[in-house]
Amino acid sequence: MRQDRLGNLLSAQLSVVNLGLEAFAEPLRRKGVRVVQVDWKPPAGGDQKLAQAVMEMREKRGEAIEKANQEAVERILSARPTLVGIGQALLDVPGMGKRMILHAGPPVTWERMCGPLRGGVIGGILYEGWARNPEEAVELAVSGEISFEPCHHHQAVGPMAGIITPSMPVWILENKTFGNKAFATLNEGLGKVLRYGAYSKEVIEKLKWMEETLAPVLTKGLSLRGEVDMKSLISQALQMGDEGHNRNRGGTSLLFRELCSAMVQSDAKREEISQVLDFLHGNDHFFLNLTMASAKCSMDPSAGIEYSSLIYCMARNGTDFGIRVSGLGDRWYTAPAPMVQGLYLPGFSEEDAAPDMGDSAITETYGIGGFAMAAAPAIVKFVGGSAKDALTTTRRMSEITLAENNAYQIPYLDFRGTPTGIDLLKVVETGILPAINTGIAHKEPGIGMVGAGLVKPPAACFLDAAHDFIIKYL
Known part of the structure; x- marks a missing residue:
């Protein structure tokens, strides 16, 4: 019996479990051996x-x-994150200065900023009209006249570069259980956008449209609709195949349903409502910034x-x-x-x-x-x-x-x-x-x-x- 079992073992297809460095598994894979890689690390980093x-x-x-x-x-x-309005960063974000740019992550100086974060800063300066071109924007950024601070230090969050400048419209969310608030900009969509470090003319034009058209139309719709329970929407979005970070199609669709009728009933211009609805329909990531502020x-x-x-x-x-x-x-x-x-x-x-x-x-x-x-x-x-x-x-x-x-x-x-x-x-x-x-x-x-x-x-x-x-x- 033992000999039969040993024969079966030797004739069976070999499988290897590899712990630690994946480089040890590669030679076996090249020889056609099935390798199961275990992502294991010693406690406390060894x-x-x-x-x-x-x-x-x-x-x-x-x-x-x-x-x-x-x-x-x-x-x-027990938190109850709730969308309560749209404001302006300078007026609503705590501690926001007139010559301040908020960014994602821990504190960092211009000298240590990565390329896309620098690009976001350049775009933010151009958006505010503090410089006429990228070269002037860089000069201003290194001059010391602009203060850079993390979004998290101001009850805010921002995706990728996380740029928030004084004129930008921001979502205002309140935790109804504890009374604290959080803030986030409106989402631009994917591709060549400010949060990924882009600052071309079309990027700045879109940001201006978001400030002058998108935010006002959404504000009018939200004022008619009333506050929105974000916890409920996020919960529903997870049932619709979202995970709340990189897939937001369900959440964006739910928000669309919450605000669409109210925007149409508002006194916003018909053409502007149409532009906003088209923008929301084409931007599956629009819900992301709201999810982030809800989490914050x-x-x-x-x-x-x-x-x-x-x-x-x-x-x-x-x-x-x-x-x-x-x-x-x-x-x-x-x-x-x-x-x-x-x-x-x-x-x-x-x-x-x-x-x-x-x-x-x-x-x-x-x-x-x-x-x-x-x-x-x-x-x-x-x-x-x-x-x-x-x-x-x-x-x-x-x-x-x-x-x-x-x-x-x-x-x-x-x-x-x-x-x-x-x-x-x-x-x-x-x-x-x-x-x-x-x-x-x-x-x-x-x-x-x-x-x-x-x-x-x-x-x-x-x-x-x-x-x-x-x-x-x-």
Whole structure:
């Protein structure tokens, strides 16, 4: 019997499970051997002292941490993000200055900005009329007359470059549970747009049209329609195949239904209403900025809770990737922004790509986006991978989160809630990094979007934060 089993084993097709470096698997694949790659990393990045310290932290402070994290999660789950209006950045965004430009990610100076972020700044200066051409815009940017600050420091978020200038119209969202607000610009669409670092004449003209036509028509419609419950819309969008970051067709369609009748009934000019409806119909990503602002105002109340290891913010600016941890206050923990692995538009390749950028990772921090990919199998056509990968990603994120969302559910997982509340200590213990899906900008300013894909944050910022968390609380 044993000999028969041994013969069957030797005659069966060989399969290999490879842990660690994928380079070890490639020679076997070339010889036709089936290889299963396991994405495994040692706990605490291989730092045994840190791993031991985390275990000690669990033993000595586990009860306090669990209680703090439970409070943080309850604040997230009880949030009620609501669209209440459209305003102007200078008048409505807290602390916005007349010569200020907000950008995505952690703080960064002009000297350290990546190409597309510089392109966004140039476009923002041209849009405001502070310069007559790109050359003058660069001179102004380096002069010190313009202040650059993160959107997150002003209760705001912005996709990709995340540029917000004083004259831009902004969505105003309020968390009805806690009374805090969040702000975001209106979405331009895909391709050659400001948030991807483009600043050509047509880019600026579209931004002006959004300020002078789109925002006023939407405002009139919203004033007739009244406030919009964003949590309900996002929940419905997940049932329609969105994940809330890179696929927003369902959410945009729902918003269209909410506002269309009210806009038509308003006293806006018929021609302008027609332009706005055509723009919304042709921009499947229009809902993204609203999703981001919803996530922002839902996450902010979870900040500043003593002993909480919840990560309440992830953002990147094309130079740095940064996180903020509830129990560590408003400090940024940063590491170099990684490159995105994905699909490219015709004529472009990874050689053209800028590093990861944008505040849109607030969606993953909130428990949607890459954490909800199982709800949106069609997203893989945009960012790469397979439908099975989407399911695997969502399941994997459950290993580093604190709860399942009670509002955002995934049909393909028997309506389980999305993994919500990234736990810094679980990230360190497991070596599993948050999954983010994102767009890709050209590395040079002025060109725009070149693709989309998936990205893993750098482990270093999580390890650095864990060191400080242990020093503070152990």
